[in-house]
Amino acid sequence: WLVHILYIFSASRKLFMRKRLVVSAVWWVNRHGVLALIMPRSGLRNKNNLATRRTAVPPHEQDLNLAPRYDFNSVEESLYKWWEDEGYFIPRGDGKPYTIPMPPPNVTGRLHLGHAMFVALQDILARFHRMRGRPTLWLPGTDHAGIATQLIVERAIEAQGESRLEMGRDAFLARVWAWKEENGGMITEQMRRLGASADWSRERFTLEPAMNDAVNEAFVRLYEKGLVYRGERMVNWSPNLRTAVSDLEVETVERMGKLYYFNYPVIDGNEVLPVATTRPETILGDTAVCVSPQDERYKHLIGKNCVVPTVGRVIPIIADEYVDPQFGTGALKITPGHDPNDYTIGKKYNLPVINIMNPDGSIVQGYGQFSGLDRFECRKQLWTELENLGLAYKTEEKSQRLPISQRGGEVVEPMVSTQWFVKTEEMANKAADAVRQKNIRIVPNRFEKEWFYWLDNIEHWCVSRQLWWGHRIPAWYDADGNIFVARNEAQAKIKAAQFYGKTKNDHDAIVLRQDDDVLDTWFSSGLWPFATLGWPDDDQPDFRHYYPANCLETGYDILFFWVARMVMLGIELTGKIPFDTIYMHGLVRDEKGKKMSKTTGNVIDPLDVVNNYGADALRYSLVTGVTPGQDVPLSMDRVEQNRNFANKLWNVGRFINFRIDQAKEAGFEIKQNTLAHEMITAQELAMMPLPERWIISKAHAMAHAVATSLEDYSIGDAGRRVYEFLWDEFADWYVELAKTREFENAQFSFRALIYAFDIALKTIHPFMPHVTEFLWQRTCKRHGIADTNALMISSFPALENSILPIDHDAIIDFDAWRDLVRGLRNLRAEYDVNSKSKIAVKIFVSTPTLADSIKEEAQGLALLAKVDIDRLDIILQENNIVTPEDSARVLVADGRLEAFVPYSDLKTVKDLSKEFERLERQLGKLEKEITSIDSRLSNPGFVDKAPAHVVNEAKTTLAEKREQRDTITASIASLKEEQAACS
DSSP: OOHHHHHHHOOOOOHHHHHHHHHHHHHHHHHHTHHHSSSSSOOOOOTTOOOTSSOOGGGGSSSSOOSSSSSSTTHHHHHHHHHHHTTTSSSSSSSEEEEEEEOOTTTOOOOOOOHHHHHOOOOOOHHHHHHHHOOOOEEEEBOOOHHHHHHHHHHHHHTTTOOOHHHHHHHHHHHHHHOOOOTHHHHHHHHHTTTTTOOGGGOEETHHHHHHHHHHHHHHHHHHHHOOEEEEEEEEEETTEEEOOOOGGEEEEEEEEEEEEEEEBBSSSSSSEEESSOGGGGGGGEEEEOOTTTTTTTTGGGEEEOOOTTTTOHOOOOOOOTOOSSSSTTTOOOEETSSSSHHHHHHHOOOOOOOOOOOSSOOOOOOOGTTBHHHHHHHHHHHHHHHTTTTTEEEEEEEEEEETTTTTBBBBBBEEEEEEEEOOOHHHHHHHHHHTTTTEEEEEEGGGGHHHHHHHHHHOOOOOESSSSSOOOEEEEEEOEEEEEEESSSHHHHHHHHTOOOOOGGGGGGGOOEOEEOOOOOHHHHHHHHHHHTOOOTOHHHHHHHOSSSEEEEEEIIIIIIIIIIHHHHHHHEEEEEEEEEEOOOOEETTOOOOOTTTTTTOHHHHHHHHOOOOOHHHHHSSSSOOOOOOOOOHHHHHHHHHHHHHHHHHHHHHHHHHHHHHHHHHHOOOOOGGGGOOOOHHHHSSHHHHHHHHHHHHHHHHHHHHHHHTOOOOHHHHHHIIIIIIIIIIIIIIIHTTTOOOOGHHHHHHHHHHHHHHHHHHHHHTTTHHHHHHHHHIIIIOOOOOOOOGGGGGOOSSSSSOOOOHHHHHHHHHHHHHHHHHHHHHHHHTTOTTOOEEEEEESSHHHHHHHHHHHHHHHHHEEEEHEEEEEEEEESSSSSOTTTTEEEETTTTTTTTEEEEEETSSSSSOOOHHHHHHHHHHHHHHHHHHHHHHHHOHHHHHHHHHHHHHHHHHHHHHHHHHHHHHHHHHHHHHHHHHHHOO
């Protein structure tokens, strides 16, 4: 409110004196940090203040009727509000913490799929480690976005007939702060919509007073170490913005242009030296012409001089291996003031550096008719002049790669400019060594090569920007241009007094002017992992407890511009690496793999996807099916499939709740230990029937594999495993079998059903937090079997140093039973048996335990394969199986059982050719699968880079497929013998 009042007063041009008073007041408030103190740190006008927000009703206390379909719109936002109001996002516990700093999105930002990607990945990590019992801090915040924010406000005031320069710095900054408070919190609200469980009570903003102090401290320390200096170097210059810009704010675009050919007159003779350029206007700044020392055409000219056309400047002809004799004419004009490569050559040969342009891209005074012209207008007129002089002789169309200012939209001008720079060589060496010595791990490790290349070839970093919105450079100047770098103006005056030989008591009278420039946004965000925790105060509890962080997750496109600088500054300023793992995600592309852009019309708004399919479906679609660092093709079909997955989970929850309620209504008492949340022991597991031993073993194995994958940052692999367990094993098989259990014999079934569902919900929760929490509340919490108030703070169902009990024999036996069911289903489908018709089955089993298990699960066979129990024969026979006449054979993968179905039940007569066709199809499919897996295992790239458990699984699967192939081959051979006997 204060900002708005001050701006209203200052907006009146008639009240000149009042405006001056207001500007002074704003300056004082900004200077002393009071303005930031009266503004909520989050920029959301206390929307996040837990004391002022209405407490949501806990999900398990709402209406208990589960709808037939999962309505994410009625669940997600209210559930998120409940989590936040309960304070579940705040770190808890005293163990070793897990810290993940959120890359701060721009305060100007609106949620896009890149944000959705990092929110999903980081939230998965935060939720997983929180469930592992670790005090987990996912630290959020926003970046002030210097250029973008200033541009937005400048355009707004220009639309009102004002300008930034007319307003003055302090009044303009007050206007920017007002805009930030009005609009700056939208991005974080949108991230909440995705389920981001960040600790919003610790939300930071890069321009808040504490962060400003940290930035000043960092700059001063680096300056005092001799790592920061002010000088002239080549920079990217944006004429529209009138500021230096970083490489990240420059996009390279392919456009058609011209290559201009002209002649340089050579002194002392009638010769000319032909030169080609794409930018004729830079001729005005040429200080040499360079040729290859091996080029026979120009060897005799090396050491001579030539004259710059239209300028008359005499410049040398030099030789250097850098010049490609095959490009253009083989002679290269050197403009050290406006080309980075020419600048390097100019330094090598001590050539003069001439700047021919003003900040707005116009030509400086001293160049006659060209002075004051825009650079592109100068290009036209100068070329016309060369034609008039007879020096221009041709042009040709040529495709060019042009640097375009991301914010300004114009062609960036390479320009030598006086700026503040950071010497990065020593810091870069330390950052490179941190990865070489395995103190920092990059996931995937293929980015290490690029990491080393960039750090080994790093240039000095231009950190000054000619803007007003940002961290003002803590450097002050006296009237003579002497520089005093200090943490604040008072310290600068003390340094000035010492410089002048005065006492400290005399420093108040010294007049200094602070540098007008601000620091590059990447400088302040480079301090993010530690400045947000209280640095430079090393005694801050958060800094001591949560620094260094564990993981920095971000897109691979800013590995160098941001991540490398965080590592360099972290090591230099704190003496510690800022994090031990760098996880790189790829870019989100459309379903055809094309980059999304407004021009092509393929941009997907993540909030539209959330509204149509739910946050869980979008999250899951972004993080599964890909590997780290790989671009993600996103299709709505895939999102829809994952919405269906959430609905599948919902229906399983409905069935379990219905089953429990049904049992209670029937007067069946479910024993308390049946519903207990304690882990199942090996002793309890051994007492269970085969299907229960199987599903518990699979749940334990899945939970361990998921935990292992997430600890190793194999996030996509973990997501795939929970999907396969829930859909392919729990829902499709065990839930269906549970329907055959009578209540009188269902204690084990209830125990396994609820226990495995609890494990499924907990392992899926990091990926799909909303639907899992809601179902857990309605199932586990409602029936009194939960060990805590919320799923998100419950314990992950996997031990850290051991594996929960797994009955491997039960897995083998039940998998054989499943293969039997599949085989019978396939047989029915191939012979087009009516779905209501039941079939007789004669099963030959080689082991007594498997035979007993099949007998015990006869009801399951009847339900899932439509088997007539009265005509089900289970025969224990280890060898020499006598094939029943007029029956179709079903082979089970592991070879321990075979089943036969009378052709009469298949409504057909025995057809050997049809049997051959069926088995040949199965064999052909197996051969393709074997070839595919064998190819992967023969690829060193897969074997060396894939996680060990993934490689081992592939080997196991290959062995099983080969065994299946051998069994089918034997069956085909048997049919051939039968055919021969018949003939």
